[in-house]
Amino acid sequence: MIRVLVVDDSTFMRNALVALLEQDPDIKVAATARDGQEALKKAAELDVDIVTLDVEMPRLDGLSTLQELMRTNPLPVIMVSSLTESGAETTLKAMEQGALDFIPKTMSNDRDRFGVELRRKVKAVARKKTIIKMKYRRINHIVPPVVPRPPSQPADYVQTPCRGPRDLVVIGVSTGGPPVVQKVLAALPADIPACILIAQHMPAAFTGPFAKRLDSVCKISVSEAENGDKFKNGHAYVCPGGKHIGVRMRGPLPEVVVTEEPRKALYKPTVNVLMETAGRAMGRRTLGVMLTGMGSDGCDGAKVLREKGGCLIAQSEASCVVYGMPKAVVDAGLANLILDAEDIAKAIIATVKG
Incomplete structure (x- = not known):
């Protein structure tokens, strides 16, 4: 109870x-x-x-x-x-x-x-x-009893390297996400040679303040995404709540798509749209990151991303508030790496730079 x-x-x-x-x-x-x-x-x-x-x-x-x-x-x-x-x-x-x-x-x-x-x-x-x-x-400096820490990954899970360079990072996140997103982005250098797109399950009134807060504490620049935004290295775009974020090619160049379709999606934004469109548009140039969250949103899109040559990092169970979305991609065999939250930024930097 x-x-x-x-x-x-x-x-x-x-x-x-x-x-x-x-x-x-x-x-x-x-x-x-x-x-x-x-x-x-x-x-x-x-x-x-x-x-x-x-x-x-x-x-x-x-x-x-x-x-x-x-x-x-x-x-x-x-x-x-x-x-x-x-x-x-x-x-x-x-x-x-x-x-x-x-x-x-x-x-x-x-x-x-x-x-x-x-x-x-x-x-x-x-x-x-x-x-x-x-x-x-x-x-608070109170010594707790010793409790074994759960392993970061299943004992039988085979990790494979995320080889780069890759110039697009797509992040899917839900419950417990804002502090983890901040931890990851704040550890990235201003000159990281990649653009970052974020689909965080969050109401429309929250995504603007969330982007501003991230921009104020990170070395990279962060803004709420608008349809047609151009990819910029060292810049992260947060999807507006109630809409979806994705990627399309405008001639030889990628750009940000912000759309209300699919209107019937359970989550707005849905991580599936971000992962799938990034995979189809940019394939092996893409690094996906699945962070804490309930449910399995993003798993279908992650499958497309991996099929098109993309790489995927999943947050470990031990460091998640809710081990739902990362678990779904781990159970489906889609995660190249399973990492604690504090190790994800380092892996992003290494993969992006190749």
Whole structure:
């Protein structure tokens, strides 16, 4: 049974979250809290597995509550965010400071879809309770008990080198992705001889602030993609939420495609479109990277990318928030390399430069 602490200053929202969560027999709301101070008290008193945390609250806001929680009683946290620009920026900061995922409040306009997504995220993220406690004990200089670290790759998985040079890097990512994308991009040199395209499952209001945040902390330049953008070395394009990003050839030169098709795709952006179009347009010039995320989006596209001579790196289970999308390509035998998050940038640099 997953025990949840629901934190929100709105009585209506608290009641809605409780009702939606408890539709799953494996989830129990252990308590609710109206603000950050009450949340910290109840988190200390109760044995809960995960916290859903409102971003904007009186007395102690979501970000301050998160910081104190990770200092005193680290737990998996999902931020429940408004879709304002300030809400997006605060949510991205929260993920840098320990929150594992977020869900936009405006999804509650479609109650059934919101409930399905909320329960799915809670069940996926709650599994990280032990890892979160170990990580923040280390950060807070509390010596944890020794627990064997899971291997980065399956024992029977044969890795094959990603040989270069390759001048296009395509990244697919979902749950738990923003901090990992930032870690990878921030480690790349400004003069890396490749263009980077990113399909991150994220609402439209978040992708602009996400791109700006990356641009401010990375040596490479980062922007939200627009249809027809030209490929530039040392530049990363983030797909706008609600649309798809891909590659097409304009004569001998590749360019960025931003489109609403396929409209019926489960995810917008879908990683499948990015991986498949990159493979078809640029083949062996492409390096694919599959990062943390639920489900298997990107696996079909990765198959095309590999068939056309592309190379693929998958993030390891040990370093993923949710080992779904990388697992799908590993299980399908499509990953050339399986690497921990901190080793991916080094592998990108080596492969791109050949």
